[in-house]
Amino acid sequence: MRIIVDVMGGDNAPLETVKGVCAAAAEYTASYILVGNKPEIEQIAEENNLDLSRFEIVHTETVINMEDEPLSVMRAKSDSSMSVGLKMLAEGKGDAFVSTGNTGALFTGATLIVRKIKGISRAALAGVLPMNPPLLLLDCGANISVTDECLEQFAVMGSAYMKKMYDIEAPRVGLLNNGAESHKGTQLQIDAYKRLSERDGINFVGNIEANQVPFNACDVLVTDGFTGNILLKSTEGMGKLMMKTMKSIYSGTVAKMSALVVKKKLDAVKKDFDATEHGGAPLLGMSKPVIKAHGSSNAKAFKNAIRQAINYHNSGIVYDIAEVAADFAARKKLAKEQPAKAEN
Amino acid sequence: MRIIVDVMGGDNAPLETVKGVCAAAAEYTASYILVGNKPEIEQIAEENNLDLSRFEIVHTETVINMEDEPLSVMRAKSDSSMSVGLKMLAEGKGDAFVSTGNTGALFTGATLIVRKIKGISRAALAGVLPMNPPLLLLDCGANISVTDECLEQFAVMGSAYMKKMYDIEAPRVGLLNNGAESHKGTQLQIDAYKRLSERDGINFVGNIEANQVPFNACDVLVTDGFTGNILLKSTEGMGKLMMKTMKSIYSGTVAKMSALVVKKKLDAVKKDFDATEHGGAPLLGMSKPVIKAHGSSNAKAFKNAIRQAINYHNSGIVYDIAEVAADFAARKKLAKEQPAKAEN
Incomplete structure (x- = not known):
């Protein structure tokens, strides 16, 4: 189980997000890949006495802010921590992705990079x-x-x-x-x-x-x-x-x-x-687990969002949804074919 | 100042509504016209030691229930306490109307019987x-x-x-x-x-x-x-x-x-x-004050709705709205004429 974490988004990033990852690592067995500004992450770790030795850190330069428009994740800021993390998830370099960043950008990015499950018209932001x-x-x-x-x-x-x-x-x-x-x-x-x-x-x-x-x-x-x-x-x-x-x-x-x-x-x-x-909000309908943590997440909230990502991945919910989505697609095809037959 | 009161609608009618009118009459100087089932109202008054001698009672047989469809106020139940009360308001037999009854029926009835202020496209149910x-x-x-x-x-x-x-x-x-x-x-x-x-x-x-x-x-x-x-x-x-x-x-x-x-x-x-x-919700945009009291109103809530109807009438808000509505109508007319001119 490998969790990709965007540690740069949100109001309290990267301090609280990095703290959250450390807290999660102490409790849950998984590999953690931190995506974000490496020097900044390392400085915070040193200042706060956090041990990062067990984590892989993928360096990125830019960050998507709350003010950025959704498509920035694909265009002006395609090298951001969010974009890179989503690409890694899509390429199978991790099993789930967690971010506190801009909701619109995360939703758009997940739709275009990670992609929806076949047969699902729209993924949904599902909050508890x-x-x-x-x-x-x-x-x-x-x-x-x-x-x-x-x-x-x-x-x-x-x-x-x-x-x-x-x-x-x-x-x-x-x-x-x-x-x-x-x-x-x-x-x-x-x-x-x-x-x-x-x-x-x-x-x-x-x-x-x-x-x-x-x-x-x-x-x-x-x-x-x-x-x-x-x-x-x-x-x-x-x-x-x-x-x-x-x-x-x-x-x-x-x-x-x-x-x-x-x-x-x-x-x-x-x-x-x-x-x-309750952690964060899953983007239900995406082909892989993407969790949106609250923008104002502190370390505890972020840790819970990571726990949720782990459970989400292990639960096999994505496969359950894929199964019913295939059924949706089949019914739709049938409904389309039937009026055509009736015309003949 | 004459208040027309539908005492039959709502969950606790007519006991709480009649009690509410008595409480209002003790505090606010106005004439009160009670619309509803006269024998039932009189029996309740006797059982609860309420003095109705100062009120006019207009007898009606039917009551619009919460399940009745909005147009019943005009059709199947046009002899209901709500319909009769609204007609009395429209005919100038009172200055304001208060009802705890079915919201949809009251809104439809007020629109068709009391009528909107000229220039207002839709009246609104305005709740505090x-x-x-x-x-x-x-x-x-x-x-x-x-x-x-x-x-x-x-x-x-x-x-x-x-x-x-x-x-x-x-x-x-x-x-x-x-x-x-x-x-x-x-x-x-x-x-x-x-x-x-x-x-x-x-x-x-x-x-x-x-x-x-x-x-x-x-x-x-x-x-x-x-x-x-x-x-x-x-x-x-x-x-x-x-x-x-x-x-x-x-x-x-x-x-x-x-x-x-x-x-x-x-x-x-x-x-x-x-x-x-806060009393009830006024139907803003109607040509005369119509107040919707909460369906579950007790005597106190109904008394406050009556107080609100009195203040609403005395405030002259209907005239203020009529003034801006005339301005709306004038602007709309102007906007319609201008493109026509541009075409010439």
């Missing part, structure tokens, strides 16, 4: 909403507009992921919508509802409204990337507000004393809502 | 997100799909509302989007961003991401009804989770004791997030 129990939301923002066929594929891919990664026998799939009834939503949701209802091999539980999301309504929630991004960020924002509000309640001295009493419980709550516990 | 400070979100779910012109009108109407109702000199208008940059979102958001940037008379502060919503990012947030519904319900769900989590923290005996210390603060937080404090 930090809740108890966790819920996989896809798409989280990579595909602003999608078709109902994409949503069907998201449902299948998300089910495969939650089955293997969270050990759920028949993950409940929900369609994010503005009401429970099958006629609700825009044409996209109406068409997707029909498709999902008719699809075998998934456990479709119907439309899910956003207020049900925190209350264990489903395991996999499918939607377009625009709406998914609104829901993901709303959840993030409200979670942050919750923590801020709890802190403000304990701001006085007397209150602080009483906080000690409930500290253990508060810590448990904090853990439930801690996005860093 | 229960936050500190509050934020007006429109559309909350009445218009699943909208045009960029609708969003511009929502911005103008929302500004007029927040200016008068919350005494904000230049309400900050935000466009709900999946990123800060002007090129973000679907074509709708890209076009709307341009329109809002060029529009005079509003204080457009740009794209707002969903994680900024709880942190005083703007006063008026415009979006289509599908996305607005997702955001509104996500906020509701997460708020509910927050309260549930706080309660669970204080479930033990020792914890309960410490809870007393912080009870005051908790109550203040609860008030901030209490949707019932």
